[in-house]
Amino acid sequence: MADNGEMRKPKHKSATVCGYPISIFFIVVNEFCERFSYYGMRAVLVLYFKYFLKWDDDFATTIYHTFVALCYLTPILGAIVADSWLGKFKTIVYLSIVYALGQVIMAVSAIHDITDSNKDGTPDNMTFHVSLSMVGLILIALGTGGIKPCVAAFGGDQFQDHQEKQRSTFFSIFYLSINAGSLLSTVITPVLRAQECGIHTKQKCYSLAFGVPAALMVVALIVFIVGSGMYIKTAPQGNILVKVCKCIGFAIKNRFRHRSSQYPKREHWMDWAEEKYDKLLIAQVKMVVKVLFLYIPLPMFWALFDQQGSRWTLQATTMNGDFGALIIQPDQMQTVNPILILVLVPIMDSAIYPLITKCKLNFTPLKRMTVGMFFAAIAFVAAALVQLQIDQTLPKFPSNTEGQVKFINMVEEPVPVKAGVNNFTLQPFEANEGYLTFDDIFTLDLNGTGYPTSLVDGNRTTIVIIKDGAKLRPEGFTDIKSKPEQGANAIRFLNGHRSVLNVTVGNEDFGNILTNKMSEYVDVPQGQAKFRIINNEGKECLYTQKLGFGSSYTLIIPPTFSFEQNCAESIRSVMDISPNTVHMAWQIPQYFLITAGEVVFSVTGLEFSYSQAPSNMKSVLQAGWLLTVAVGNIIVLIVAEAATLEDQWAEYILFASLLVLVCFIFAFMAYFYTYIDPAKVEAQFAQKEPEDKEKRRSLEMTRKDSVERSNEQRRSSDSSSDEEENKQAKM
Incomplete structure (x- = not known):
C-alpha cells in the first residue's frame, strides 16, 4: 500500500523533555484551542438561533441537536479517511482547514450590519444569514467530527514501545486540555456575546462570540502544522472498521444464502463467516458485537445530557443571574x-x-453505568421542579381570544374608574394593580362618561386617562405581551410634561417624547440604570433605577415634573411585568446530578469498552460510542416533535421517565453479560490460527475440486449429448 507521502519517523530528530517527545506539546495546544473553539461556539449557539435568527424555542432546539448529532456522526468518516487513505496527519490538517473555514463563516453570518437592518437592529435579509449559518455549521460538523478520532491517536503514535508510562500520562494531560478549553470557552464566549457591537445599530455581539473561537481554530491549525517536522507519521494501514463491517456483512449474507435445513446449524451467527475469514477475526468481531449490543439503550442518556446546551440554557434565560x-x-x-x-x-x-x-459491594462497570443513567433521570426531575417554580412566577398573558388592559391616571386628582364590572379609584399618576382581562367589548366609565372599549385579542394594552379641557378621555397604547428576552428589561416612558422630552440610557435613545405620549420600549440590561431626561432648552435630569432580569416598567413623567429641584423623585415607576425571581443557583442541583451521572456513566463506559475490546478493534468501539451520542441527539428531536407538550416541565418529566425505563432495560441486559479477557481469547485463537488456515485452505481446495469435477461432468454430459444428436442427424 502506498504511504501517501507519510513517514514513519520525523524529518528532524525530535527532542524530549523529561522523557516526553516535544512534539506532543503541539498536539496538546492544538486540542486545547480546538476544544475552546468548539465549546465556545456551541455555548452561545442556541441563543444565536433564538435571538439573532428569531427562531422559537422548539426550532432552535431542533437545529441545535441536529448539529450536535452531525458532529458525532462524522467521526466514522474521519476514521475511515485517516486509516484507509490520507493518514492521521493529513486528515487532521485538511479537515482543520474545513473546520476553521466553517467557524469564520459562522462569525460572518452573525454580523447584523452585513445586510440592511430593521429598526430593532435585526437583519432584514434573514435568508442570507440563515443560509450562511447552515453552511458554517455543516463545515464545522465535518471538521470537528472528522478530526475527533485522529488527534488523540496521533498523539499516542508519538511514543515508542518503551514509553508506555509517558503515553498514559499524555492521555491524562490530553483529557485535561479538553476540559480546560471547554471551561474557559464557556466562561468567555457568553461574555463576548453580551457585549454590544455594530456600525449602524447596536446589538448583542454574536459575531465576536463566534469570531474568537474561529481565531482559536486558526491558531490550532497553525500550531499543529508548525510541529510537522517533529511528528512520527504512520502510513494508513487500512481501516479495521471497514473490515469488521465486511465480515459481519458476509456472515449475514452467507447465513441467508444457506437457509435450508440441509446445512448444519452453527453455534453463533458470526460463525457463518468462517468460509472467508479466519476464526481469530471472527472471535474478535463476536466480542465487539457483544459490546455493541449493550450500546443500544445508551443513546437515551445522551438525549438528556446534551440538553444542557439547549433546553437548560433557555430555562436559565427566565431566571435571576x-x-x-x-x-x-x-x-x-x-x-x-x-x-x-x-x-x-x-x-x-x-x-x-x-x-x-471496602464495603465488599460488587459495583461492576455495567452497574455503575446504570446508576449514572439514573442520576441523569433525577437531574431532569430536578429541572422539572425548577421549571414549575419559574412558571408560577411568570405573568398570565392573554390567550388568542382575550385581551388585557391596565389603566394609568395622568390627572392631578383621583379618578373613579369603572371597567365592565370592575370598580376602583386611581390616584394621581398611579396605575391599577395588575392587568384586567376581557374577552368582549366593555364599557369604560370615567366620571359618568362611558366609552365602549374593544381590546385586540392576544394583546396587552395600557389606557392612559388624560384631561381634555374639562372632560376626561382615554388614550390606548400597546404593551409587550411576553417576557423580555435574554434577561433584559423592557423600559418605556410616558410623558405627562407640557414640553417635548428626550430620554437616553447608556447608548440607547428613547427619542423625543411628545406630551401625553408613550415612547417605544428600549431593552435595558440588569443593574443600576441611569436615565438622562433633557428638554429643548438643554436642561437635564438624571433618574436612576435598579433593574433585575426580565422585567418591564412604564416610567411616568408627571405634569408636575420640574428640572429645578428633586426632579427624579417626581418620576413614578409602574411595573408591567415583574422581574425573574427564581435564582439560577437553583439549576446547580440538576447540573450536579447530570455531571455525577456523566462521571459514573461516560468515564466508566469508555473504560468498560476499552477493557472488553480486542486489541486491534478499540477504535471500532470508540466509533460505536460516539454514534450513541449522535443517536441521542436525534432522539431529542423525535421526542420533542412527537410529544408536542405545552408545558416545559412535562417534557422534562417525559425524558426522565423514558430514561428510567431504559435503565431497567439496560440493567436486564447487563445482568446476562459475561465479562471476558480479550487478550486470553485472542491468544487461544492465535495458537489455532495456522491449523485453521490449513483447514480453510483444504476446504477451499475441496470446494474447487468439487466445482471442477462438476464442470467436467457437465462438459462430458454436453459432449455425449452432442454426439447423440450428430448420430441422429446422420441417420
Missing part, C-alpha cells in the same frame, strides 16, 4: 459541568469507588 459579586449570563451556567467534572472525577476515583470496594 445575580450572584452578588458576579452576574452570570444564561449560557455561562454550562461552565458548572466542566468545573464539577474536574472535582468529581478524582473524588470518585480516590474516595467513592475505594469505599464501595
Whole structure:
C-alpha cells in the first residue's frame, strides 16, 4: 500500500523533555484551542438561533441537536479517511482547514450590519444569514467530527514501545486540555456575546462570540502544522472498521444464502463467516458485537445530557443571574459541568469507588453505568421542579381570544374608574394593580362618561386617562405581551410634561417624547440604570433605577415634573411585568446530578469498552460510542416533535421517565453479560490460527475440486449429448 507521502519517523530528530517527545506539546495546544473553539461556539449557539435568527424555542432546539448529532456522526468518516487513505496527519490538517473555514463563516453570518437592518437592529435579509449559518455549521460538523478520532491517536503514535508510562500520562494531560478549553470557552464566549457591537445599530455581539473561537481554530491549525517536522507519521494501514463491517456483512449474507435445513446449524451467527475469514477475526468481531449490543439503550442518556446546551440554557434565560459579586449570563451556567467534572472525577476515583470496594459491594462497570443513567433521570426531575417554580412566577398573558388592559391616571386628582364590572379609584399618576382581562367589548366609565372599549385579542394594552379641557378621555397604547428576552428589561416612558422630552440610557435613545405620549420600549440590561431626561432648552435630569432580569416598567413623567429641584423623585415607576425571581443557583442541583451521572456513566463506559475490546478493534468501539451520542441527539428531536407538550416541565418529566425505563432495560441486559479477557481469547485463537488456515485452505481446495469435477461432468454430459444428436442427424 502506498504511504501517501507519510513517514514513519520525523524529518528532524525530535527532542524530549523529561522523557516526553516535544512534539506532543503541539498536539496538546492544538486540542486545547480546538476544544475552546468548539465549546465556545456551541455555548452561545442556541441563543444565536433564538435571538439573532428569531427562531422559537422548539426550532432552535431542533437545529441545535441536529448539529450536535452531525458532529458525532462524522467521526466514522474521519476514521475511515485517516486509516484507509490520507493518514492521521493529513486528515487532521485538511479537515482543520474545513473546520476553521466553517467557524469564520459562522462569525460572518452573525454580523447584523452585513445586510440592511430593521429598526430593532435585526437583519432584514434573514435568508442570507440563515443560509450562511447552515453552511458554517455543516463545515464545522465535518471538521470537528472528522478530526475527533485522529488527534488523540496521533498523539499516542508519538511514543515508542518503551514509553508506555509517558503515553498514559499524555492521555491524562490530553483529557485535561479538553476540559480546560471547554471551561474557559464557556466562561468567555457568553461574555463576548453580551457585549454590544455594530456600525449602524447596536446589538448583542454574536459575531465576536463566534469570531474568537474561529481565531482559536486558526491558531490550532497553525500550531499543529508548525510541529510537522517533529511528528512520527504512520502510513494508513487500512481501516479495521471497514473490515469488521465486511465480515459481519458476509456472515449475514452467507447465513441467508444457506437457509435450508440441509446445512448444519452453527453455534453463533458470526460463525457463518468462517468460509472467508479466519476464526481469530471472527472471535474478535463476536466480542465487539457483544459490546455493541449493550450500546443500544445508551443513546437515551445522551438525549438528556446534551440538553444542557439547549433546553437548560433557555430555562436559565427566565431566571435571576445575580450572584452578588458576579452576574452570570444564561449560557455561562454550562461552565458548572466542566468545573464539577474536574472535582468529581478524582473524588470518585480516590474516595467513592475505594469505599464501595471496602464495603465488599460488587459495583461492576455495567452497574455503575446504570446508576449514572439514573442520576441523569433525577437531574431532569430536578429541572422539572425548577421549571414549575419559574412558571408560577411568570405573568398570565392573554390567550388568542382575550385581551388585557391596565389603566394609568395622568390627572392631578383621583379618578373613579369603572371597567365592565370592575370598580376602583386611581390616584394621581398611579396605575391599577395588575392587568384586567376581557374577552368582549366593555364599557369604560370615567366620571359618568362611558366609552365602549374593544381590546385586540392576544394583546396587552395600557389606557392612559388624560384631561381634555374639562372632560376626561382615554388614550390606548400597546404593551409587550411576553417576557423580555435574554434577561433584559423592557423600559418605556410616558410623558405627562407640557414640553417635548428626550430620554437616553447608556447608548440607547428613547427619542423625543411628545406630551401625553408613550415612547417605544428600549431593552435595558440588569443593574443600576441611569436615565438622562433633557428638554429643548438643554436642561437635564438624571433618574436612576435598579433593574433585575426580565422585567418591564412604564416610567411616568408627571405634569408636575420640574428640572429645578428633586426632579427624579417626581418620576413614578409602574411595573408591567415583574422581574425573574427564581435564582439560577437553583439549576446547580440538576447540573450536579447530570455531571455525577456523566462521571459514573461516560468515564466508566469508555473504560468498560476499552477493557472488553480486542486489541486491534478499540477504535471500532470508540466509533460505536460516539454514534450513541449522535443517536441521542436525534432522539431529542423525535421526542420533542412527537410529544408536542405545552408545558416545559412535562417534557422534562417525559425524558426522565423514558430514561428510567431504559435503565431497567439496560440493567436486564447487563445482568446476562459475561465479562471476558480479550487478550486470553485472542491468544487461544492465535495458537489455532495456522491449523485453521490449513483447514480453510483444504476446504477451499475441496470446494474447487468439487466445482471442477462438476464442470467436467457437465462438459462430458454436453459432449455425449452432442454426439447423440450428430448420430441422429446422420441417420
